[in-house]
Amino acid sequence: MAKNAFYAQSGGVTSVINATACGVLETARQHPDKIGKVYAGRNGIIGALTEDLIDTSLESAANIAALRHTPSGAFGSCRFKLKDLEKSRAEYERLIEVFKAHDIGYFFYNGGGDSQDTSLKVSQIGEKLGYPITCIGIPKTVDNDLPITDTCPGFGSVAKYVAVSIREASFDVMSMAKTSTKVFIMEVMGRHAGWIAAAGGLAAEKPEDGPHIILFPEIAFNEEAFLAKVDATVKQYGYCTIVVSEGVKNPEGVFLAEAGSRDAFGHAQLGGVAPVVAQLVKSRLGYKYHWAVADYLQRAARHIASKTDVEQAYALGKAAVEFALAGKNAVMPTVVRLSDVPYKWEIGAAALADVANVEKKMPRDYISEDGFGITEACRRYLSPLIVGEDYPPYKNGLPQYVILNNFAVPKKLSTEFTVK
Amino acid sequence: MAKNAFYAQSGGVTSVINATACGVLETARQHPDKIGKVYAGRNGIIGALTEDLIDTSLESAANIAALRHTPSGAFGSCRFKLKDLEKSRAEYERLIEVFKAHDIGYFFYNGGGDSQDTSLKVSQIGEKLGYPITCIGIPKTVDNDLPITDTCPGFGSVAKYVAVSIREASFDVMSMAKTSTKVFIMEVMGRHAGWIAAAGGLAAEKPEDGPHIILFPEIAFNEEAFLAKVDATVKQYGYCTIVVSEGVKNPEGVFLAEAGSRDAFGHAQLGGVAPVVAQLVKSRLGYKYHWAVADYLQRAARHIASKTDVEQAYALGKAAVEFALAGKNAVMPTVVRLSDVPYKWEIGAAALADVANVEKKMPRDYISEDGFGITEACRRYLSPLIVGEDYPPYKNGLPQYVILNNFAVPKKLSTEFTVK
Numbered sequence: 001m002a003k004n005a006f007y008a009q010s011g012g013v014t015s016v017i018n019a020t021a022c023g024v025l026e027t028a029r030q031h032p033d034k035i036g037k038v039y040a041g042r043n044g045i046i047g048a049l050t051e052d053l054i055d056t057s058l059e060s061a062a063n064i065a066a067l068r069h070t071p072s073g074a075f076g077s078c079r080f081k082l083k084d085l086e087k088s089r090a091e092y093e094r095l096i097e098v099f100k101a102h103d104i105g106y107f108f109y110n111g112g113g114d115s116q117d118t119s120l121k122v123s124q125i126g127e128k129l130g131y132p133i134t135c136i137g138i139p140k141t142v143d144n145d146l147p148i149t150d151t152c153p154g155f156g157s158v159a160k161y162v163a164v165s166i167r168e169a170s171f172d173v174m175s176m177a178k179t180s181t182k183v184f185i186m187e188v189m190g191r192h193a194g195w196i197a198a199a200g201g202l203a204a205e206k207p208e209d210g211p212h213i214i215l216f217p218e219i220a221f222n223e224e225a226f227l228a229k230v231d232a233t234v235k236q237y238g239y240c241t242i243v244v245s246e247g248v249k250n251p252e253g254v255f256l257a258e259a260g261s262r263d264a265f266g267h268a269q270l271g272g273v274a275p276v277v278a279q280l281v282k283s284r285l286g287y288k289y290h291w292a293v294a295d296y297l298q299r300a301a302r303h304i305a306s307k308t309d310v311e312q313a314y315a316l317g318k319a320a321v322e323f324a325l326a327g328k329n330a331v332m333p334t335v336v337r338l339s340d341v342p343y344k345w346e347i348g349a350a351a352l353a354d355v356a357n358v359e360k361k362m363p364r365d366y367i368s369e370d371g372f373g374i375t376e377a378c379r380r381y382l383s384p385l386i387v388g389e390d391y392p393p394y395k396n397g398l399p400q401y402v403i404l405n406n407f408a409v410p411k412k413l414s415t416e417f418t419v420k
Numbered sequence: 421m422a423k424n425a426f427y428a429q430s431g432g433v434t435s436v437i438n439a440t441a442c443g444v445l446e447t448a449r450q451h452p453d454k455i456g457k458v459y460a461g462r463n464g465i466i467g468a469l470t471e472d473l474i475d476t477s478l479e480s481a482a483n484i485a486a487l488r489h490t491p492s493g494a495f496g497s498c499r500f501k502l503k504d505l506e507k508s509r510a511e512y513e514r515l516i517e518v519f520k521a522h523d524i525g526y527f528f529y530n531g532g533g534d535s536q537d538t539s540l541k542v543s544q545i546g547e548k549l550g551y552p553i554t555c556i557g558i559p560k561t562v563d564n565d566l567p568i569t570d571t572c573p574g575f576g577s578v579a580k581y582v583a584v585s586i587r588e589a590s591f592d593v594m595s596m597a598k599t600s601t602k603v604f605i606m607e608v609m610g611r612h613a614g615w616i617a618a619a620g621g622l623a624a625e626k627p628e629d630g631p632h633i634i635l636f637p638e639i640a641f642n643e644e645a646f647l648a649k650v651d652a653t654v655k656q657y658g659y660c661t662i663v664v665s666e667g668v669k670n671p672e673g674v675f676l677a678e679a680g681s682r683d684a685f686g687h688a689q690l691g692g693v694a695p696v697v698a699q700l701v702k703s704r705l706g707y708k709y710h711w712a713v714a715d716y717l718q719r720a721a722r723h724i725a726s727k728t729d730v731e732q733a734y735a736l737g738k739a740a741v742e743f744a745l746a747g748k749n750a751v752m753p754t755v756v757r758l759s760d761v762p763y764k765w766e767i768g769a770a771a772l773a774d775v776a777n778v779e780k781k782m783p784r785d786y787i788s789e790d791g792f793g794i795t796e797a798c799r800r801y802l803s804p805l806i807v808g809e810d811y812p813p814y815k816n817g818l819p820q821y822v823i824l825n826n827f828a829v830p831k832k833l834s835t836e837f838t839v840k
Contacts, residue, residue: 013595015588043598072591078599160817168435168720171492171821175433178463179498184716203818274713275692293694295712296604300588303724306817386817397580397726397806398623401591 002034003105005324006048007056008041009140010111010118011079014154015071015302016313017140020110022067023317024138025056029064034325039102039409044078045109045118049091049417051098053409066402068314069392071302074404077111080419082118085128094417095122096131101412106134106324110317112141112152116332117356123330136320137332137352140313142299144195147358148350149334151385153316154299156309159199160386161301162188162243165294167203170210170241173290177239183230183281184241185291186211187274189298191247194218194362196298199382200243201374210241215277217247218362219371221256227284229372234287244273303399307388312345319347343384422454423525425744426468427476428461429560430531430538431499434574435491435722436733437560440530442487443737444558445476449484454745459522459829464498465529465538469511469837471518473829486822488734489812491722494824497531500839502538505548514837515542516551521832526554526744530737532561532572536752537776543750556740557752557772560733562719564615567778568770569754571805573736574719576729579619580806581721582608582663585714587623590630590661593710597659603650603701604661605711606631607694609718611667614638614782616718619802620663621794630661635697637667638782639791641676647704649792654707664693723819727808732765739767763804 007024009017021040028035040054041047047054054075056064067074085092098104109119116137123135139146144155166186173184190196194216201214212233215221233240248256257273274291281289312335319333332355336348366378374382392399427444429437441460448455460474461467467474474495476484487494505512518524529539536557543555559566564575586606593604610616614636621634632653635641653660668676677693694711701709732755739753752775756768786798794802812819 009595012600013592046598070591071588073595076595076598078596080599163818164723165717165721167818167821168491168722169716171490172433172716172720175429175493175496176498178466178496179500180432181716186717272692272695272713290715291713292715292717293692293711293713294717295710296589296592296601297585297606297712297714297717300592301585302588303584308817383816388817389811389814391809391811394809396803397728397808398583398587401587 002032002036004036004103005038005106005108006041006099006104007038007108008044008047008110009073009075009077010044010109010115011077012142012299013073013077014140014142014299015157015305016153016310017110018067018070018072018074019310019313020138020140020153020317021074022064023314024108024321025064027318027321031325035106035321036103039104040075042406043076045080045082046078046419048098049094049419051411051413053102054406055409058407059404063402063404068310069302070401071300075406081114082121085121085124092125092129096125096129097413099131099133102409104133108136108138108320110138110140112143113146113357113359116146116352119332120330120352120356123352134324134329136324136328137355138316138320139332139334142189142196143193145193145360147355147360150337150345151312151335153309153313155195156306156312156385157301158189158196158298159382160306161298161304162196162200163202163386164304166200166211166241166243169292170203173210173239173241180288181290182234182239182287183289185244185274185278185289186242187244187246187272187291187293190217190245192217192359194245194367197243197245198362198366198374198378199386202379202382202386208237211243212237212240213242213372214374215242215244215248216367216371217245217249218367220251221248222371223280225370227280230281231285242277244277246273248273302392302401305390306386307390308385310390315347323349340380340384343387422452422456424456424523425458425526425528426461426519426524427458427528428464428467428530429493429495429497430464430529430535431497432562432719433493433497434560434562434719435577435725436573436730437530438487438490438492438494439730439733440558440560440573440737441494442484443734444528444741445484447738447741451745455526456523459524460495462826463496465500465502466498466839468518469514469839471831471833473522474826475829478827479824483822483824488730489722490821491720495826501534502541505541505544512545512549516545516549517833519551519553522829524553528556528558528740530558530560532563533566533777533779536566536772540750540772540776543772554744554749556744556748557775558736558740559752559754562609562616563613565613565780567775567780570757570765571732571755573729573733575615576726576732576805577721578609578616578718579802580726581718581724582616582620582714583622583806584724586620586631586661586663589712590623593630593659593661600708601710602654602659602707603709605664605694605698605709606662607664607666607692607711607713610637610665612637612779614665614787617663617665618782618786618794618798619806622799622802622806628657631663632657632660633662633792634794635662635664635668636787636791637665637669638787640671641668642791643700645790647700650701651705662697664697666693668693722812722821725810726806727810728805730810735767743769760800760804763807
């Protein structure tokens with residue numbers, strides 16, 4: 001007897017999390033004998049708690065297919081972490097209440113480290129609260145910080161965006177440096193790990209290519225060494241381009257973005273580490289500068305997504321359903337790298353217990369000795385992840401992204417639940 | 421008897437100014453009977469003044485063809501404006517000295533308003549200083565502020581980048597707004613005119629689509645009306661995305677970016693109007709915000725260039741050479757719009773005297789009555805300019821842009837010239 005499935009997107013969205021959703025939904029539709037309807041949580045797990053479910057069976061095959069090329073989270077995502085069963089029993093009991101009411105036997109949760117922790121907890125309600133449910137986590141995070149899996153869907157596309165953008169900006173600055181801007185600084189995401197910043201390094205294939213300097217969260221900011229390198233780079237090549245991670249800290253462990261100048265009221269200056277670094281360059285070296293902060297543009301940039309990333313995102317969604325159908329539980333499909341050159345990969349599996357709350361750091365030997373660049377080992381790891389283009393369809397010059405109808409599943413419960 | 425030609429790039433570079441160079445060089449090579457070698461100025465007109473010329477005849481046809489898909493200025497550009505002949509006679513005499521030494525009979529100058537003024541002045545040295553030279557200006561500027569021509573190469577591609585990027589970021593914010601960021605602000609170029617900001621409006625095809633608000637330099641910032649609109653938008657749609665031009669001013673005529681908070685020493689806060697607007701939203705409405713500053717990323721984004729823009733950029737370069745061969749002088753080829761739908765255009769000509777120092781403003785009726793959006797007339801004008809994609813070739817996931825050899829022409833003069 002077929003059971004319904006629950007699927008939800010969690011945490012910061014990416015340009016390919018909908019490709020994973022596409023993989024889940026298209027695969028589930030091929031197995032009506034085992035999986036009835038797939039209900040998506042509106043705004044992630046909050047949709048389950050508030051019985052705000054979306055009936056994906058009412059979406060056309062064309063709409064579901066279009067998810068593959070649509071950035072963002074089509075069902076809404078949320079930043080919400082379930083506490084431990086002991087601390088927050090009411091939430092878990094509510095989940096079971098909703099799952100029972102809608103005959104849900106499969107739980108697919110698409111997110112990063114916190115979300116895999118939630119997946120693990122939900123998988124435990126089977127035995128702890130007596131509600132059997134097949135629970136599969138699906139990886140997603142631009143931060144690339146999940147363990148075991150070779151990479152996380154979302155990361156490859158941000159990496160490609162950053163590498164392409166800093167290459168283009170470097171060409172721009174190179175051609176203007178004689179009489180104008182000599183130093184350009186691009187701020188990228190990565191509060192705790194330098195994976196995204198490191199990807200900028202792929203744009204530089206020769207020593208003279210930009211970016212000439214990368215600032216990582218893993219390396220305490222050394223002001224004098226940094227300024228010396230900027231100055232030497234400008235003197236040697238005429239200009240200097242820099243990728244800086246939002247998470248860079250000073251030797252005291254304070255984010256540079258917060259340690260920057262304060263306003264007249266003593267408030268920390270409005271975000272952005274790029275302007276802080278730019279000001280430092282200006283005041284100490286006197287070079288004309290420009291800076292950019294890519295912010296959400298980087299993680300939403302489906303127009304320049306990595307084909308490798310899109311394929312892995314889809315494959316992991318597909319694998320999640322296949323795992324469930326094969327009777328696996330409390331696992332997360334992973335990307336297993338078979339070789340660097342040519343890049344080969346296959347789908348593997350990790351126990352959620354081994355994934356939850358474990359953060360994959362960037363190895364120190366991926367960062368050059370002086371702390372300002374990436375090593376060959378890092379390049380070998382990163383390179384295949386940005387390979388291939390996967391352009392969305394365009395109409396009138398604009399990418400055609402789908403907005404689903406997201407029809408609500410009629411509520412069956414008379415009880416309300418307030419999410420705290 | 422064939423004369424040599426001089427070509428230079430001037431002012432801020434774009435993602436398609438090299439496509440214009442490609443049009444100039446490929447066309448000139450087809451007429452060896454009339455045009456000998458094309459010498460490019462290294463770093464623009466400075467290359468002419470310092471006799472720092474590049475022999476483009478030494479570049480392979482493949483390299484020249486690759487210029488069509490390479491952003492930035494391949495020969496180097498500069499920000500340098502020739503003063504009037506009366507004020508700076510030495511510079512003009514130096515130009516003639518260099519032109520004579522290298523048998524240069526054609527002058528092609530590729531730039532914005534200031535550059536067309538320079539082109540006009542150089543065209544006058546023929547009669548005023550007795551050196552006959554055929555002088556053709558070629559339009560280029562992301563600001564889209566040259567008169568007569570329907571649009572300027574470079575603008576269509578920035579317009580496309582901005583429209584695509586704000587559409588993607590809007591999707592991102594829409595899916596996260598329930599529990600996270602509700603207001604997103606993207607800062608774009610355009611210190612004096614709102615053309616680029618207006619292009620963001622193309623991403624919104626329905627009232628609920630982002631961007632919901634555009635802030636133009638043409639409209640004095642009305643803080644209360646702005647905040648009311650942000651609040652109403654968040655209440656109605658759950659989120660609000662905003663495109664803000666770097667040139668937005670407060671009612672006193674001061675750039676918002678400068679009128680923002682000051683640091684502990686009273687210095688104006690480090691650039692960026694986006695963080696100023698974000699802080700206003702936060703302090704007055706309390707909504708969680710994010711902001712991005714695209715800066716050079718927007719004008720260098722060849723990866724998402726408008727095909728229409730690339731074609732016009734090339735066609736104008738080609739037309740410049742054809743004009744010169746037809747004996748025209750002191751003119752600039754233009755884009756003439758024949759119809760909006762379907763979009764049809766042809767090459768026209770404008771006298772440099774009519775172009776120099778005239779700025780094309782955005783018509784007031786392109787901005788909606790409340791000052792926060794674009795009108796149908798504006799949409800009709802802008803839409804065709806972003807149509808079509810023209811992707812560069814990729815290798816290992818990165819666009820393959822060409823760096824020319826830029827072999828120097830041996831100097832013939834024993835004199836030095838110092839550019840002030």
